Amino acid sequence: xxxxxxxxxxxxxxxxxxxxxxxxxxxxxxxxxxxxxxxxxxxxxxxxxxxxxxxxxxxxxxxxxxxxxxxxxxxxxxxxxxxxxxxxxxxxxxxxxxxxxxxxxxxxxxxxxxxxxxxxxxxxxxxxxxxxxxxxxxxxxxxxxxxxxxxxxxxxxxxxxxxxxxxxxxxxxxxxxxxxxxxxxxxxxxxxxxxxxxxxxxxxxxxxxxxxxxxxxxxxxxxxxxxxxxxxxxxxxxxxxxxxxxxxxxxxxxxxxxxxxxxxxxxxxxxxxxxxxxxxxxxxxxxxxxxxx
Amino acid sequence: xxxxxxxxxxxxxxxxxxxxxxxxxxxxxxxxxxxxxxxxxxxxxxxxxxxxxxxxxxxxxxxxxxxxxxxxxxxxxxxxxxxxxxxxxxxxxxxxxxxxxxxxxxxxxxxxxxxxxxxxxxxxxxxxxxxxxxxxxxxxxxxxxxxxxxxxxxxxxxxxxxxxxxxxxxxxxxxxxxxxxxxxxxxxxxxxxxxxxxxxxxxxxxxxxxxxxxxxxxxxxxxxxxxxxxxxxxxxxxxxxxxxxxxxxxxxxxxxxxxxxxxxxxxxxxxxxxxxxxxxxxxxxxxxxxxxxxxxxxxxxxxxxxxxxxxxxxxxxxxxxxxxxxxxxxxxxxxxxxxxxxxxxxxxxxxxxxxxxxxxxxxxxx
Ligand SMILES: Nc1ncnc2c1ncn2[C@@H]1O[C@H](COP(=O)(O)OP(=O)(O)OP(=O)(O)O)[C@@H](O)[C@H]1O
Ligand SMILES: [Mg+2]
Numbered sequence: 001x002x003x004x005x006x007x008x009x010x011x012x013x014x015x016x017x018x019x020x021x022x023x024x025x026x027x028x029x030x031x032x033x034x035x036x037x038x039x040x041x042x043x044x045x046x047x048x049x050x051x052x053x054x055x056x057x058x059x060x061x062x063x064x065x066x067x068x069x070x071x072x073x074x075x076x077x078x079x080x081x082x083x084x085x086x087x088x089x090x091x092x093x094x095x096x097x098x099x100x101x102x103x104x105x106x107x108x109x110x111x112x113x114x115x116x117x118x119x120x121x122x123x124x125x126x127x128x129x130x131x132x133x134x135x136x137x138x139x140x141x142x143x144x145x146x147x148x149x150x151x152x153x154x155x156x157x158x159x160x161x162x163x164x165x166x167x168x169x170x171x172x173x174x175x176x177x178x179x180x181x182x183x184x185x186x187x188x189x190x191x192x193x194x195x196x197x198x199x200x201x202x203x204x205x206x207x208x209x210x211x212x213x214x215x216x217x218x219x220x221x222x223x224x225x226x227x228x229x230x231x232x233x234x235x236x237x238x239x240x241x242x243x244x245x246x247x248x249x250x251x252x253x254x255x256x257x258x259x260x261x262x263x264x265x266x267x268x269x270x271x272x273x274x275x276x277x278x279x280x281x282x283x284x285x286x287x288x289x290x291x292x293x
Numbered sequence: 294x295x296x297x298x299x300x301x302x303x304x305x306x307x308x309x310x311x312x313x314x315x316x317x318x319x320x321x322x323x324x325x326x327x328x329x330x331x332x333x334x335x336x337x338x339x340x341x342x343x344x345x346x347x348x349x350x351x352x353x354x355x356x357x358x359x360x361x362x363x364x365x366x367x368x369x370x371x372x373x374x375x376x377x378x379x380x381x382x383x384x385x386x387x388x389x390x391x392x393x394x395x396x397x398x399x400x401x402x403x404x405x406x407x408x409x410x411x412x413x414x415x416x417x418x419x420x421x422x423x424x425x426x427x428x429x430x431x432x433x434x435x436x437x438x439x440x441x442x443x444x445x446x447x448x449x450x451x452x453x454x455x456x457x458x459x460x461x462x463x464x465x466x467x468x469x470x471x472x473x474x475x476x477x478x479x480x481x482x483x484x485x486x487x488x489x490x491x492x493x494x495x496x497x498x499x500x501x502x503x504x505x506x507x508x509x510x511x512x513x514x515x516x517x518x519x520x521x522x523x524x525x526x527x528x529x530x531x532x533x534x535x536x537x538x539x540x541x542x543x544x545x546x547x548x549x550x551x552x553x554x555x556x557x558x559x560x561x562x563x564x565x566x567x568x569x570x571x572x573x574x575x576x577x578x579x580x581x582x583x584x585x586x587x588x589x590x591x592x593x594x595x596x597x598x599x600x601x602x603x604x605x606x607x608x609x610x611x612x613x614x615x616x617x618x619x620x621x622x623x624x625x626x627x628x629x630x631x632x633x634x635x636x637x638x639x640x641x642x643x644x645x646x647x648x649x650x651x652x653x654x655x656x657x658x659x
Pocket of ligand 2: 335336337
C-alpha cells in the first residue's frame with residue numbers, strides 16, 4: 001500500500017501537490033476554527049467578547065469562566081455549575097459502555113462459535129435494531145422504565161443505552177469473531193475449557209482492537225446523547241449534555257458566552273480524551289495484527 | 294477386542310449425509326490412516342471420534358467404553374489440527390500446559406510435564422515464545438507437544454503436515470513414526486498424501502463420499518485394492534486401468550486389450566467364469582518394465598512390443614507412456630534405458646501383479 005502511494009506522490013507534479021495541501025489546510029482551518037473560537041473566548045472577560053472581535057486573542061486572560069461553568073453557574077435550582085452533571089454522565093457512561101461491550105462480545109462469541117438454530121434471524125433482528133430511529137422508542141421505553149421502577153434514574157439511562165448500543169456492539173464483535181479460527185475453540189474444548197473459560201482465556205485476550213473500537217463508539221454515543229437524557233432523566237440524574245443545554249438556554253439576564261464556551265468544552269472533553277488515549281491503542285492493535293498476518 | 298471401535302457410524306448435516314455407515318476397528322497401539330479425496334468426510338469422521346461433532350447414528354467405543362455421550366475433554370483423546378490451532382495469546386509453555394491447567398493439575402507438575410515433552414520434541418529453547426514468533430515446523434512440534442503432554446489413550450491428527458514444505462514434511466513424517474514406535478499410543482491420522490499413508494499406517498481406511506471403500510494393512514490396500522477407486526487412489530503414478538475382454542481358448546485364459554492378448558497364467562475361478570465378458574484390467578507402472586529389469590521373482594512375465602509416445606525421466610527411473618487398447622498406459626524403465634518418443638520397444642508385464650475389476654460395479658474380481 002505504501003509503495004502505491006509513493007508511486008502516486010512521485011508522479012504528481014509540484015502544482016498538484018501545492019493544490020492538495022492548500023485544500024487540506026483549508027479544511028483543517030475550517031474544522032478547527034470553531035474550537036479556536038470557543039477556546040479563545042472561554043478565557044476572556046464577558047465585556048471583551050461583547051465589545052470586540054470573536055476571533056481576537058484575549059487581552060485580559062481569565063479562567064473565571066471555567067470555574068464558573070464547572071462549579072458556580074446557575075443550572076436548575078441551585079448554583080452548582082456543571083460538575084454534578086458531569087458526575088451523572090460518568091455514572092451513566094461507565095456502566096453503559098462496560099455492559100454493552102461485554103454483552104456485545106458475548107453475543108458475538110455465541111453467534112459465531114456456538115451457533116444454534118435460528119442464529120441468523122437473531123443476528124438479523126439485532127442488526128435491525130441499529131436502524132430504528134430513537135424517537136420511535138421514546139414512549140414504549142418510558143413505559144418500560146416506569147414498569148421497572150427505574151424511570152428518571154441513572155440506571156434507567158444505563159439500561160436505555162445498553163439496549164440501544166447492543167445492536168452495534170454485537171455487530172462489531174460478531175464480524176471480528178467470525179474471522180477467529182474455530183479450530184482454536186475446538187482445541188480448547190478438547191483441552192477441557194468450557195464456554196466461559198474459552199471466552200475469557202482464548203477469545204478476549206485476542207480482542208483488543210475490537211474492544212477499543214467498541215468502547216470508542218459506545219462512549220461517544222452515550223456521552224453525546226441528548227434525546228434520551230432529556231426524555232428520561234430527572235434533575236438529579238441529568239447528564240452533561242442536558243445540563244449544558246439548560247445552562248445555555250435557560251439563564252435569565254445576560255448571556256455569559258464565555259461561561260457557555262467553557263461549559264461546552266468541558267462537555268466535549270471526555271470524548272476527546274477517549275479518542276486521544278485509545279485511538280493510539282486502536283492503531284497499534286491494527287498494526288500488530290497486520291504484521292503478524 | 295479392538296481398542297477403538299466404530300460401528301455403523303452415520304453423520305448428517307441437516308439433510309446431507311456425510312458419513313454413511315462407517316465400521317472400523319483398530320487394535321491398541323495401531324496407527325490408522327484415513328485417506329480419501331477432498332470432502333469425503335475424513336475430518337468429519339475424526340471430529341466425531343473427538344466428540345467435536347455429534348453423531349446421527351452408530352457407536353464409538355474407546356477401550357471398550359462407549360464415548361458417544363461424553364464431552365471431548367472426557368474421551369481421553371488429544372488432537373493435532375491442520376492449522377495447529379495454537380493459542381496466539383499464550384507462549385509455548387502455556388500452550389502446552391493449558392490442557393493440564395484445565396484439568397486442575399498443580400503448577401509444579403505442569404512444569405515438569407512441559408519440560409518432559411519439550412525435551413522429547415527438542416523445543417526447550419522455544420518455551421517462552423509466542424506462536425507468532427515460530428516457524429511452521431516449530432509450530433507443528435508445539436502442536437504435537439500439546440497433544441503429547443496429556444498422555445491420552447488415542448491421538449487424532451488432522452492433516453498435521455499439510456502446511457509444511459516438502460522436505461520438512463518428510464522429516465516430520467519420520468519423527469511421527471518414531472514417536473509412535475516409542476509411545477505405542479493408538480493413532481488415527483487423516484491425510485491427503487498417500488505416501489504418508491503407506492509409510493505411517495498399520496491400517497489404512499480409504500474413504501469416498503462418506504463410504505468406506507477398503508480397510509486393510511498398507512500392503513493389502515496397495516496389492517489388492519478392493520475396487521477401481523482404491524486402485525486409482527493409492528499409488529503414484531497411478532495404476533493403469535484399461536478396458537479389456539476375458540478370452541478362453543484351448544484351456545488357457547487371457548485378457549484381450551485392443552490388439553494385444555495377455556495370457557493369464559493361473560486364472561481364478563471368478564475370472565474364468567467371465568470368459569467373453571468385459572473387465573477393467575489394471576497394472577501398476579512399476580509392474581510394466583523394460584525386459585532387463587523385469588521382476589525375477591515373478592512367475593509369469595509377458596512381453597509386448599509397444600510404441601512409446603512420451604518419456605518422463607524422474608532421475609531414479611524413467612516413466613514411458615504408450616498406448617494399450619487406445620488408452621494411455623504408463624510403464625517404468627531404468628533410467629539408463631535409451632528410449633525416445635516414437636521408438637518401438639518390448640515391455641515386460643509382471644502377470645503376477647495384474648488386477649481385474651468389474652466394469653459395472655467396479656469391484657475387484659478375485
Ligand atoms: N458444519 C457443516 N455443515 C454442513 N456440511 C458440512 C459441515 N462440515 C462439513 N460438511 C460437509 O461434509 C463433507 C465432508 O467434509 P470434511 O471436512 O469431513 O471433508 P474432508 O474429507 O476432511 O475434506 P478435506 O480433505 O478437504 O479436508 C463436505 O462435503 C462438507 O461440505
Ligand atoms: Mg479435512
